[in-house]
Amino acid sequence: GNSVTQMEGPVTLSEEAFLTINCTYTATGYPSLFWYVQYPGEGLQLLLKATKADDKGSNKGFEATYRKETTSFHLEKGSVQVSDSAVYFCALVLATSGTYKYIFGTGTRLKVLA
Amino acid sequence: DTGVSQDPRHKITKRGQNVTFRCDPISEHNRLYWYRQTLGQGPEFLTYFQNEAQLEKSRLLSDRFSAERPKGSFSTLEIQRTEQGDSAMYLCASSPELGRGTDTQYFGPGTRLTVL
Numbered sequence: 001g002n003s004v005t006q007m008e009g010p011v012t013l014s015e016e017a018f019l020t021i022n023c024t025y026t027a028t029g030y031p032s033l034f035w036y037v038q039y040p041g042e043g044l045q046l047l048l049k050a051t052k053a054d055d056k057g058s059n060k061g062f063e064a065t066y067r068k069e070t071t072s073f074h075l076e077k078g079s080v081q082v083s084d085s086a087v088y089f090c091a092l093v094l095a096t097s098g099t100y101k102y103i104f105g106t107g108t109r110l111k112v113l114a
Numbered sequence: 115d116t117g118v119s120q121d122p123r124h125k126i127t128k129r130g131q132n133v134t135f136r137c138d139p140i141s142e143h144n145r146l147y148w149y150r151q152t153l154g155q156g157p158e159f160l161t162y163f164q165n166e167a168q169l170e171k172s173r174l175l176s177d178r179f180s181a182e183r184p185k186g187s188f189s190t191l192e193i194q195r196t197e198q199g200d201s202a203m204y205l206c207a208s209s210p211e212l213g214r215g216t217d218t219q220y221f222g223p224g225t226r227l228t229v230l
Contacts, residue, residue, distance in 0.1 A: 043205070044205070045221070046218050100209070102147075102207075104157050107154075
């Protein structure tokens with residue numbers, strides 16, 4: 001079946017450190033891929049997305065590249081800030097059977113220390 | 115555009131009681147989704163509406179769960195005879211109908227249900 005696997009958290013980094021959160025997927029067909037972020041007490045917010053192979057999504061200093069050959073969509077940021085502390089979810093969507101439901105990973109909690 | 119809103123934000127109920135949640139999507143978004151999120155997990159799909167038609171239901175949605183979107187605008191999710199296992203965050207999302215399923219879904223803040 002279709003699924004998303006994320007690295008376990010929490011990930012704890014010092015401010016200005018480099019961030020990588022791994023995400024790999026299994027899908028029948030060609031999914032679109034998303035990263036959502038959930039800050040404490042808030043709903044899910046779209047961070048970035050990519051809709052086809054080799055696309056790079058970027059936003060707020062975060063980047064992820066859709067790698068079809070490795071079925072991956074790893075999230076990276078060159079220099080994290082305390083305000084980036086949140087839970088990050090990788091998700092895919094497949095337009096099968098006329099619905100567009102998301103399949104989410106389990107989330108990775110990021111803690112950034114000052 | 116005020117985003118997706120959900121009401122209530124928190125609900126505490128006793129086992130066996132019925133509860134109803136409401137979701138107001140972004141205006142003119144044709145698609146509406148319900149998800150459930152338990153602690154330490156990602157959201158899991160429950161059901162999907164296109165306008166007023168409920169087009170898919172997950173097997174997670176037992177007979178005790180029912181969802182409606184009567185006029186193609188707001189939606190309600192009702193849980194009858196609640197069980198402790200129903201305790202979770204219930205998320206609503208909406209998206210426009212633009213194309214082949216790559217549309218971004220916009221999420222509400224969620225309704226946190228606690229069943230005692």
